[in-house]
Every structure is written in structure tokens, then in C-alpha cells.
Amino acid sequence: MPLEEQLGAGPDGARVRSVRVKDGIVTVLADGSGLGTAERNTLEQRLRSAALAEPGVRDVRVALTAVKQTGPTLIAVGSGKGGVGKSTVAANLAVALARLGKRVGMIDADIYGPSQPTLLGVHARPEAEGKQLIPTPSPHGVDLLSVGQLVSAGHALAWRGPMASGALSQLVEGDWKGRDILVIDLPPGTGDVQLSLVQKSKPAGAVIVSTPQDLSLIDATRAIDLFRKTNVPVLGLIENMAGYDCPHCGQPSDPFGQGGAEAAARVLGVPFLGRLPLSASLREASDAGSPPAAGDGPAADAFRDLAQRILAQLDTVAA
Numbered sequence: 327m328p329l330e331e332q333l334g335a336g337p338d339g340a341r342v343r344s345v346r347v348k349d350g351i352v353t354v355l356a357d358g359s360g361l362g363t364a365e366r367n368t369l370e371q372r373l374r375s376a377a378l379a380e381p382g383v384r385d386v387r388v389a390l391t392a393v394k395q396t397g398p399t400l401i402a403v404g405s406g407k408g409g410v411g412k413s414t415v416a417a418n419l420a421v422a423l424a425r426l427g428k429r430v431g432m433i434d435a436d437i438y439g440p441s442q443p444t445l446l447g448v449h450a451r452p453e454a455e456g457k458q459l460i461p462t463p464s465p466h467g468v469d470l471l472s473v474g475q476l477v478s479a480g481h482a483l484a485w486r487g488p489m490a491s492g493a494l495s496q497l498v499e500g501d502w503k504g505r506d507i508l509v510i511d512l513p514p515g516t517g518d519v520q521l522s523l524v525q526k527s528k529p530a531g532a533v534i535v536s537t538p539q540d541l542s543l544i545d546a547t548r549a550i551d552l553f554r555k556t557n558v559p560v561l562g563l564i565e566n567m568a569g570y571d572c573p574h575c576g577q578p579s580d581p582f583g584q585g586g587a588e589a590a591a592r593v594l595g596v597p598f599l600g601r602l603p604l605s606a607s608l609r610e611a612s613d614a615g616s617p618p619a620a621g622d623g624p625a626a627d628a629f630r631d632l633a634q635r636i637l638a639q640l641d642t643v644a645a
């Protein structure tokens with residue numbers, strides 16, 4: 327296997343930008359953005375050892391860029407399991423980021439249940455220029471490319487390996503120029519599809535959505551591991567469906583427990599970004615294609631606060 331592919335498939339693959347070999351001297355250019363000095367040294371040493379292990383290699387030069395990639399900043403939204411509200415949170419965060427003045431795109435890579443066309447109220451198929459897809463504008467200021475736009479409505483996407491990867495690459499490689507931020511709604515879980523998508527799209531950071539109960543948090547831990555393995559900084563954990571105010575008696579209750587995600591975030595060493603209550607109005611508005619983040623009220627405020635915290639975390643990891 328050529329050295330470039332070998333390093334690309336290794337644990338630091340997501341950071342490798344180019345590999346040149348000349349007269350036994352290997353020059354590796356890797357993305358060092360978001361890493362502290364110790365992490366940069368470790369990355370450099372790992373790349374050096376991996377290249378030196380190859381027969382015929384006499385010397386290795388590793389250059390780490392700290393410069394931000396040109397083009398939009400990618401934020402992956404993931405969850406360890408399905409149904410925790412990842413897509414709903416991703417759609418509302420994208421809208422909240424747009425309201426903060428960012429030019430935002432949404433890549434709906436959830437091949438198991440692409441719901442962004444519904445959540446963002448986009449029903450048109452994307453245009454294309456040659457082979458490049460043109461994102462479709464939504465009424466809420468967020469442009470969209472979704473796997474759901476590539477297949478007819480209601481079709482179960484039983485895609486595997488290369489087919490899924492091919493479709494997902496098309497979304498990531500769409501015409502996103504001029505956008506500041508792309509939110510990627512990942513498929514739930516931590517399998518190969520998620521891994522290769524993260525490696526390919528190289529997000530600047532990841533947000534994990536979890537519900538408060540233990541089982542969901544165990545899965546969220548796996549999602550955090552996936553991002554750590556691929557050198558993607560975890561921007562934080564959002565606890566969704568946290569508490570519930572009874573519409574009849576007004577009493578608050580916590581059907582899934584309370585404070586679990588915040589405690590788990592502390593133990594796992596990732597920022598806790600905030601919690602969103604279980605809310606019938608949030609579900610109804612989101613599912614009807616009117617993300618509450620686009621309106622006024624407590625839900626819009628909550629998503630604006632989350633979006634601001636995410637931007638602050640992005641600044642921290644990029645520093």
C-alpha cells in the first residue's frame with residue numbers, strides 16, 4: 327500500500343493532508359489545528375515512526391499546519407443511539423447559528439432516517455452543476471443537502487459501505503463556497519459509516535446529543551470515543567429531553583432522570599453545553615418544518631445560548 331494511503335488509514339489519517347516521498351525522504355503535511363503543544367508533538371512523533379517503519383525510508387519531515395482550513399468550518403452532530411433528538415437539535419442549532427449572523431449549511435448524512443428536509447421545510451431536489459450538487463435554500467436561512475433529497479420519500483436507505491460513502495461524499499463535496507459553518511447531521515451510532523464519514527469530512531469539532539438516562543449516556547460515551555479516535559475535538563454534550571413541565575398541573579418531572587448528562591460530561595472531560603426540556607411544542611413545531619429556533623420564546627433563547635457556547639468552544643479548539 328502506498329505510504330500516503332497507509333498514513334491516511336492510520337489513527338491520524340484525518341489529519342494527514344499530503345505525503346511526498348523523494349530519495350527515501352518522506353515529507354508529511356498534517357493539520358495540527360486545535361492541538362496543544364504536547365498533542366502536536368505526539369502527532370508528529372506518531373507520523374514520524376509510522377513513516378520510518380517503511381522499508382527504504384531514511385528520513386521523515388513532518389510539517390504541522392496550525393492555519394485553519396479555508397472554506398467552511400464543519401460541526402458534526404452525533405449521538406450514540408437513535409431517537410435522542412439529534413436531528414431536531416442539529417436543525418435548530420443550524421438556524422440559531424444563522425440568526426447569529428453566520429452563513430450556515432446543513433449536510434444531512436443520516437442515511438438511516440434523513441429528517442432534515444422535513445425539519446427545515448425543504449422539499450425540492452437539489453440542483454446540480456456538472457457533478458456538483460447545489461445546496462437548496464430553506465425558509466430559515468440554512469441551505470441544505472440531504473440524502474433524503476437523493477432518494478424518493480419514504481424509501482428505507484439500506485445502503486452499505488461504498489454506496490453510502492459515495493452518496494455522503496457528494497453531499498460534503500457540494501457547492502458550499504461562501505458558507506461559514508456546515509452542520510453535519512450524522513447517522514446515529516458509532517459504526518463504520520460514521521467513522522469513514524468523520525474521517526472524510528474532517529469536522530473542526532463535534533457536538534454530542536444525549537438524553538439523560540444511563541443507557542443513552544453509555545452510548546454517548548462511545549460517540550465521544552469515536553471522535554477522540556479520529557482527532558476531532560468534542561465541543562460538548564447537549565442533554566435533550568431533560569425535564570418536563572406537566573401541561574395540566576404545572577408540576578415539573580424528570581421522566582429520564584436529572585443531571586445525568588452533566589455529570590457524565592464532567593467524568594468524560596467534555597464541556598456540558600446545556601439542556602433542552604422535553605417539550606411538545608418543540609416536537610410539533612420542529613416536525614412541522616418550523617424550527618422554534620427561528621421564532622421567539624424560551625426554545626429560541628435556549629438554542630441561541632447553545633449556539634453561542636458552540637462558537638466559543640470552536641474558538642477554543644482552533645486557538
Ligand SMILES: Nc1ncnc2c1ncn2[C@@H]1O[C@H](COP(=O)(O)OP(=O)(O)OP(=O)(O)O)[C@@H](O)[C@H]1O
Pocket residue numbers: 405407408409410411412413414415436438439441513514566567568602603604605606608609610612613
Ligand atoms: N426536546 C424534545 N422534546 C420533545 N420531543 C423531542 C425533543 N427532541 C426531539 N424530539 C422528538 O423526538 C423525535 C426524534 O427526534 P429526532 O429525529 O431528532 O432524533 P434523532 O436522534 O435524530 O433520531 P434518528 O437519528 O434515529 O433519526 C422527533 O419526533 C422529535 O420531534
